[in-house]
Amino acid sequence: MSFIKRWISAIYLxxxxxxxxxxxxxxxxxxxxxxxxxxxxxxxxxxxLKKIKDPLLIDIYASKELPAQAEANCDYLKSMIKDYSSYSxxxxxxSYTELDSSEKSREMALKEGxxxxxxxxxxxxxxxxxxxxxxxxxxYREKKRIIPFVSDxxxxxxxxxxxxxxxxxxxxxxxxxxxxxxxxxxLTLPDELSQQLSMNYELKATTLEDIYRTTExxxxxxxxxxxxxxxxxxxxxxxxxxxxxxxxxxxxxKYTSLENFFTRDNPxxxxxxxxxxxxxxxxxxxxxxxxxxxxxxxxxGMFVVTNIVKYPYFILTTNINRENPSTGxxxxxxxxFASPLYFSTGTTQISFTPTVKTSKQSIAKKENTYISxxxxxxxxxxxxxxxxxxxxxxxxxGNFTSAFNNSPNYDKKKSQGSGSGAxxxxxxxxxxxxxLITSSKFxxxxxxxxxxxxxxxxxxxxxxxxxxxxxxxxxxxxxIPLKDxxxxxxxxxxxxxxxxxxxxxxxxxxxxxxxKKIKIEKIKNFV
Numbered sequence: 001m002s003f004i005k006r007w008i009s010a011i012y013l014x015x016x017x018x019x020x021x022x023x024x025x026x027x028x029x030x031x032x033x034x035x036x037x038x039x040x041x042x043x044x045x046x047x048x049l050k051k052i053k054d055p056l057l058i059d060i061y062a063s064k065e066l067p068a069q070a071e072a073n074c075d076y077l078k079s080m081i082k083d084y085s086s087y088s089x090x091x092x093x094x095s096y097t098e099l100d101s102s103e104k105s106r107e108m109a110l111k112e113g114x115x116x117x118x119x120x121x122x123x124x125x126x127x128x129x130x131x132x133x134x135x136x137x138x139x140y141r142e143k144k145r146i147i148p149f150v151s152d153x154x155x156x157x158x159x160x161x162x163x164x165x166x167x168x169x170x171x172x173x174x175x176x177x178x179x180x181x182x183x184x185x186x187l188t189l190p191d192e193l194s195q196q197l198s199m200n201y202e203l204k205a206t207t208l209e210d211i212y213r214t215t216e217x218x219x220x221x222x223x224x225x226x227x228x229x230x231x232x233x234x235x236x237x238x239x240x241x242x243x244x245x246x247x248x249x250x251x252x253x254k255y256t257s258l259e260n261f262f263t264r265d266n267p268x269x270x271x272x273x274x275x276x277x278x279x280x281x282x283x284x285x286x287x288x289x290x291x292x293x294x295x296x297x298x299x300x301g302m303f304v305v306t307n308i309v310k311y312p313y314f315i316l317t318t319n320i321n322r323e324n325p326s327t328g329x330x331x332x333x334x335x336x337f338a339s340p341l342y343f344s345t346g347t348t349q350i351s352f353t354p355t356v357k358t359s360k361q362s363i364a365k366k367e368n369t370y371i372s373x374x375x376x377x378x379x380x381x382x383x384x385x386x387x388x389x390x391x392x393x394x395x396x397x398g399n400f401t402s403a404f405n406n407s408p409n410y411d412k413k414k415s416q417g418s419g420s421g422a423x424x425x426x427x428x429x430x431x432x433x434x435x436l437i438t439s440s441k442f443x444x445x446x447x448x449x450x451x452x453x454x455x456x457x458x459x460x461x462x463x464x465x466x467x468x469x470x471x472x473x474x475x476x477x478x479x480i481p482l483k484d485x486x487x488x489x490x491x492x493x494x495x496x497x498x499x500x501x502x503x504x505x506x507x508x509x510x511x512x513x514x515x516k517k518i519k520i521e522k523i524k525n526f527v
Contacts, residue, residue, distance in 0.1 A: 041083055044471035045161045049088040051168055057139040058084075058094040061114045063132035065101075070119060074134050076153045081136075084160065099133050109133045113146035140167040155196075158457075158472045162199045165469065173464050174202045176211055176218055180233055181225030181268055184250075184440060193443070193453055197460060200469065208236035217430070219463045223250045224440030225268045235404055238273040242400045244430025246463040250440035253281050253339040254371070256313075258294075261374045276403035278348050279396060281438055282340040285371050286390055287312035287379055288362035292334045292449070296375050309375045313337055316449070319357040319389065325470045326395075326435070326462040327355045327455065334449035336441040337373075340364055340390040350398035354391045356437070362388030393437035399428040435459050 058081050062074045078096060085092040099105040106116070114135035138145045145163050150156065166172065175197065177185035186194055186203035197203060209232075211218065220240065229237065241247060255266045265283065274281070292314040297306045315335045320327045333356060343352040365371050366384040381387060405426045442452045461469045 041080075041087060042157065042161075042472040044468035045084075045157060046087050047468045048161050048165050048168075049084060049092070052088055052091040052140075052164070053168070054091070054141055056088070056092045056164065056167070058092060058136055059112070059139075060094065060096045060136045061099060061109050061112060062096070062134045063099045063101075065130065066132055066134065067119045070132065070134055073150055073153050077134075077136070077150055077156065080153075080156060080160065084164075106131075109135075112137050113148055115148040117149055117151075138163055138167060140164075143167050158469070159196070159199075161472055162196070162469055166199050172200065172202045173219065174204055175460060175464070176204050176206045176220045178208055178211065178220060178222045178225075179205050180208050181227040181229055183225045184223035184444060190444065190453075193456060196453075196457055200466070201460065201464070208233050208240065212236040212239055217244050217246070219246045219248075219460070221248045221250075221460075223248070223443060224252060225270070226252065226255055226266055228267050229269045234269050234272060237270055238402050238404055239425060241273060241432055241434060242402050242425045242428045244428060244432050246433045246435075248435045248459050248463060250437050250443065251281065252337065252440050253283055253438060254285055254337060256285075256337045256373060256441070261372070263371050263373055272403045273400075276405075277350055277396070277400050278344045278346050279434075279436070280342040280344075282342065282364065282386075283367045284339060284364045284369070284386075285313060285373070286315060286338050286340060286358055286362050286364045286388065286392065288315045288317070288358050288388070289379065290316050290318075290359040290361060292316045294375065311375050312379050313373050314448075315358055315362070315392070317356060317358055317392075319359060321353070321355045324353060324355050324395070324462075325467065326458045328470075330451050330455055330458070332449060333452060333455055334442065335392055335437070335439050336445055336448070338390075338392040338437075338439040340386065340388075341392055341394060341436065341438050343391075343394070343396070348398070348401070350396050350400065352394055352396055354394040356391075356393035358388045358390045358392060360389050362390060364388070364390065392439065393435075396434040396436065398431055400432050400434075401428070402426050433463065435463060 060074075060077060060081065066074060081092070081094045085094055097108070099109055109116070114133050114137070116131045116133055119130055119132045134150050135146070135148045136150070138147075145167060147159065147163070175186075177183070177187075179185050185205040186197070187205055189197075194203065208229075211220065218240075222237070249270075251268070251270070252266050255264050256262070263285070271281070289312065291310055291312045293308050294311045294314060295306050295308055297304050313336060315338055316332060317335065318332045320330050320333065322328055335356065338358070343350075345352075363379075363381050364386045365382075366386065369384075402425060404424075442448065443456055458470060461467075
């Protein structure tokens with residue numbers, strides 16, 4: 001009888017669990033215990049959704065037959081948009097259209113701007129390639145935005161929220177890219193970065209002279225200048241910084257080439273303005289034991305041999321300011337060919353907030369000395385070397401001083417007479433912001449840390465005070481490199497892994513053998 005009661009109780013419990021599961025399948029309640037709550041909507045997304053004033057429509061188009069990974073992406077997309085609808089007080093309406101293999105379905109998707117992609121379909125019987133769709137369209141008032149294909153869901157929340165933010169805001173903010181000195185502009189940025197930034201900002205290439213004539217407070221990027229500026233261009237940069245702009249400066253103190261591992265000085269000339277404000281970038285490169293690996297190919301006779309080596313000039317750092325919004329969600333960064341950054345307060349009215357540092361195992365050669373960046377060069381600390389850790393990125397904020405205060409101002413009368421309003425400023429009457437990183441290579445090098453791109457986008461959001469977008473976290477778990485430990489410790493750990501399991505098993509065997517022996521002795525004595 002008790003056996004039957006236990007079975008009935010188990011059936012009742014199963015029914016209760018099924019009913020609870022059914023009820024909760026129609027609600028939006030979930031428990032997210034992941035690090036940084038990567039399966040929950042960010043606070044920034046919720047703030048953006050509260051700003052929707054009129055109905056916003058999201059139409060999802062997906063093929064009926066998709067490979068497993070694409071099907072998982074589609075399910076994640078539908079789940080996320082359901083969350084968006086819930087948190088928007090139902091201002092977001094969504095629909096899901098399942099497409100079959102017919103020509104009518106294909107034409108419907110193409111008409112909406114959803115692009116087909118060829119998938120590999122593998123089954124027990126055969127392998128084939130099929131065309132499939134997975135994308136969505138967002139409509140708000142008379143505006144329309146198309147996401148033609150969802151290939152990766154790790155950045156889906158940012159993509160969705162930034163698109164919605166762009167639709168509900170009347171005007172895009174402008175971000176200017178200075179083209180002088182062969183710098184990187186919006187036209188030469190990696191496509192993915194350019195596309196993501198374009199969702200929320202109007203990207204414009206400009207020159208120092210053109211932007212100098214503007215009286216507005218601007219957000220400006222000067223990325224990787226590698227050619228000397230003339231005196232007039234240096235003056236324009238100086239005044240741009242002094243007059244209250246927000247500038248992202250990625251500056252390589254050394255020109256480097258990975259083709260022949262060659263380095264030389266990069267005398268752009270903007271040091272004059274930086275040093276007038278007690279900002280110094282050492283003319284050297286940092287090598288760090290916490291570093292990324294690179295592939296090095298070399299021809300040996302008829303063959304090309306590729307080696308994978310740990311390269312100390314590709315700094316892999318987790319020493320990141322977790323309190324600053326621009327770096328708070330970044331786990332690690334790979335910064336190639338960085339130089340030490342120093343700031344002395346002195347009499348300046350500028351504050352400095354470091355955002356990225358190297359490890360304590362980093363070194364740099366003495367300034368203005370020969371630096372070999374050969375990947376097979378030994379990593380050793382010599383007598384005149386500087387030991388780390390070093391600041392390599394940070395934010396300078398306050399009233400900047402011109403470096404041209406004691407120089408003949410050839411442009412002063414010209415600017416005053418032009419009616420442009422670009423008068424010479426000795427000291428800033430507005431607070432300026434300079435986000436400085438001592439390497440531009442983290443933007444353009446291929447196959448680097450994927451979080452580098454997020455860092456770049458975060459900087460642009462930070463300069464534009466887009467706190468909602470800054471708070472949206474990438475849904476990747478992040479790349480967290482293992483902590484580098486001394487070679488002696490590695491040897492100890494290696495042999496402990498080999499011998500410790502054997503020692504533990506033998507110890508347990510001896511322990512139980514000894515107990516059994518004592519037990520047998522007791523029985524003999526008792527008998």
